[in-house]
Amino acid sequence: MSRKSTATRQAVVTVAAWTIGFLIFFPILWTIILSFKSEGDAIKAPLDVLTSTWTMESYHEVQERSNYLKHFWNSVVLSLGSTLLALLIAIPAAWSMAFVPGKRTKDLLMWMLSTKMMPAVGVLVPMYLMFRDFGLLDTRIGLVVVLTLINLPIVVWMLYTYFKEIPGEILEAARMDGANLRSEILYILTPMAVPGIASTLLLNIILAWNEAFWTLQLTTSNAAPLTQFIASYSSPEGLFYAKLSAASTMAIAPILILGWFSQKQLVRGLTFGAVK
Amino acid sequence: MATEHSRTAARLMVSPAVILLFLWMIVPLGMTIYFSFLRYNLLMPGMESWTGFDNYYYFITQHAFWDALINTLLLVGGVLVITVVGGVALALLLDQPSKGQGIVRVMVIAPFFVMPTVSALVWKNMFMNPVNGMFAHIAKAFGLQPFDFLSHAPLASIILIVAWSWLPFATLILLTALQSLDREQMEAAEMDGASWLNRFIYLTVPHLTRSITVVVLIQSIFLLSVFAEILVTTNGGPGTASTNLPYLVYAQSLLNYDVGGGSAGGIIAVILANIVAIFLMRMIGKNLET
Numbered sequence: 001m002s003r004k005s006t007a008t009r010q011a012v013v014t015v016a017a018w019t020i021g022f023l024i025f026f027p028i029l030w031t032i033i034l035s036f037k038s039e040g041d042a043i044k045a046p047l048d049v050l051t052s053t054w055t056m057e058s059y060h061e062v063q064e065r066s067n068y069l070k071h072f073w074n075s076v077v078l079s080l081g082s083t084l085l086a087l088l089i090a091i092p093a094a095w096s097m098a099f100v101p102g103k104r105t106k107d108l109l110m111w112m113l114s115t116k117m118m119p120a121v122g123v124l125v126p127m128y129l130m131f132r133d134f135g136l137l138d139t140r141i142g143l144v145v146v147l148t149l150i151n152l153p154i155v156v157w158m159l160y161t162y163f164k165e166i167p168g169e170i171l172e173a174a175r176m177d178g179a180n181l182r183s184e185i186l187y188i189l190t191p192m193a194v195p196g197i198a199s200t201l202l203l204n205i206i207l208a209w210n211e212a213f214w215t216l217q218l219t220t221s222n223a224a225p226l227t228q229f230i231a232s233y234s235s236p237e238g239l240f241y242a243k244l245s246a247a248s249t250m251a252i253a254p255i256l257i258l259g260w261f262s263q264k265q266l267v268r269g270l271t272f273g274a275v276k
Numbered sequence: 277m278a279t280e281h282s283r284t285a286a287r288l289m290v291s292p293a294v295i296l297l298f299l300w301m302i303v304p305l306g307m308t309i310y311f312s313f314l315r316y317n318l319l320m321p322g323m324e325s326w327t328g329f330d331n332y333y334y335f336i337t338q339h340a341f342w343d344a345l346i347n348t349l350l351l352v353g354g355v356l357v358i359t360v361v362g363g364v365a366l367a368l369l370l371d372q373p374s375k376g377q378g379i380v381r382v383m384v385i386a387p388f389f390v391m392p393t394v395s396a397l398v399w400k401n402m403f404m405n406p407v408n409g410m411f412a413h414i415a416k417a418f419g420l421q422p423f424d425f426l427s428h429a430p431l432a433s434i435i436l437i438v439a440w441s442w443l444p445f446a447t448l449i450l451l452t453a454l455q456s457l458d459r460e461q462m463e464a465a466e467m468d469g470a471s472w473l474n475r476f477i478y479l480t481v482p483h484l485t486r487s488i489t490v491v492v493l494i495q496s497i498f499l500l501s502v503f504a505e506i507l508v509t510t511n512g513g514p515g516t517a518s519t520n521l522p523y524l525v526y527a528q529s530l531l532n533y534d535v536g537g538g539s540a541g542g543i544i545a546v547i548l549a550n551i552v553a554i555f556l557m558r559m560i561g562k563n564l565e566t
């Protein structure tokens with residue numbers, strides 16, 4: 001292929017890729033734009049929206065109307081709490097399965113994964129009744145436990161695939177050089193395990209932040225995270241596009257930023273290591 | 277390296293995860309199975325009685341169940357077709373050298389991080405609303421009658437919303453797979469005069485088969501339990517036009533307080549998901565061997 005046609009080809013690909021990328025991203029972009037408009041302007045035709053004045057008033061109104069900060073904080077507590085708890089349980093498990101594999105390690109891993117296949121709706125009724133009877137409805141502690149359990153298999157799996165890549169020989173080499181157990185863990189294993197643990201943490205926070213079955217079923221207001229907070233906009237009162245946009249922007253912004261950092265880990269984590 | 281001592285330690289380290297997951301799987305599921313054999317309504321506490329398979333019989337013979345089953349399959353199938361076909365096309369495009377690839381990737385992946393309630397409400401109001409939505413404005417600009425998406429094509433609209441959320445996932449995985457394709461083999465085929473189409477059919481597609489299977493199976497698991505998108509857009513309506521199995525179970529048990537019937541529905545949903553799961557487990561199990 002000549003250099004000129006390669007350049008033309010690249011230009012065509014670039015235009016096509018940008019156009020499609022823009023179209024896919026557009027709903028998010030439009031939401032962000034509307035969040036900086038007044039309610040009256042937000043329902044106008046698209047071109048009139050763009051030329052109208054910009055304002056922050058929806059952000060103030062959202063906070064006043066429904067206490068955005070409380071729900072934001074709930075989302076933080078739920079996603080971070082459940083992730084840390086899951087890591088605490090999963091790190092020793094994944095560690096021992098990766099470094100001291102037994103005959104049944106593979107079966108154990110597959111069984112853990114199979115618990116993830118159970119559709120939530122299959123256990124909705126007993127979970128709801130148990131939460132009601134133990135006074136856990138609309139509490140953060142109850143939801144942290146549920147979110148920990150539903151994501152635990154993914155966390156174990158991700159950590160396992162990462163730990164598996166740490167070569168066992170390196171430990172033997174260190175031992176030959178006179179390292180004791182303490183320095184082995186401190187100077188060799190921990191630095192090698194940290195990147196895997198960090199990616200697992202990131203992916204799991206994203207999953208927990210966006211979880212929208214149990215958070216909708218088991219919370220109403222006190223422990224309600226942003227998923228439930230946004231759902232309250234499903235029954236509109238008067239003009240609300242700008243407020244909905246502001247609330248949506250605030251709900252997705254933190255996780256969008258985290259998500260962009262974790263693209264690569266996302267593939268690996270969500271395919272249980274089947275695609276790397 | 278694995279001594280008796282370290283094996284005992286290993287078992288101790290695994291056991292908390294195993295015990296917790298075991299309890300999580302067995303306790304609520306056992307209760308659902310138990311409830312599914314009871315006549316149990318939350319409005320009549322203390323009146324529970326054993327009914328055998330009645331709940332299953334009534335759940336399956338109601339009209340709404342068959343509607344919900346068909347809707348569930350249409351939703352899963354529709355989203356899968358859109359995301360796999362679109363994902364392959366997008367991955368092929370993004371795999372080509374172009375300017376600003378990083379930024380395009382960031383834009384394409386973004387919808388995946390949007391929580392379901394947000395994406396559903398944004399599409400419902402800002403785009404599909406027949407009066408003030410973007411599509412209505414565009415239709416009016418061309419002198420056309422705006423279309424009321426969620427009343428006249430509720431299931432198709434929900435499929436579109438869910439497909440938008442999952443397209444990035446399929447694209448990202450297929451793109452990752454494409455990037456591991458052997459470039460030299462491609463170039464050799466090109467030198468030997470293989471056309472673009474032939475290279476696509478005989479090299480690219482076989483290379484992607486595995487990843488497509490993974491995408492299909494993993495998405496199926498999530499798509500079988502779509503719930504939030506339906507709750508905030510149509511509430512399953514009009515009628516049962518957009519009710520899927522999870523929504524039907526939710527409506528029966530928590531809106532109609534029929535715990536027995538809802539539990540029977542839940543068990544049916546579990547059985548359905550397990551059929552899909554068996555295939556997925558085999559796939560991943562195979563991968564573990566290598």
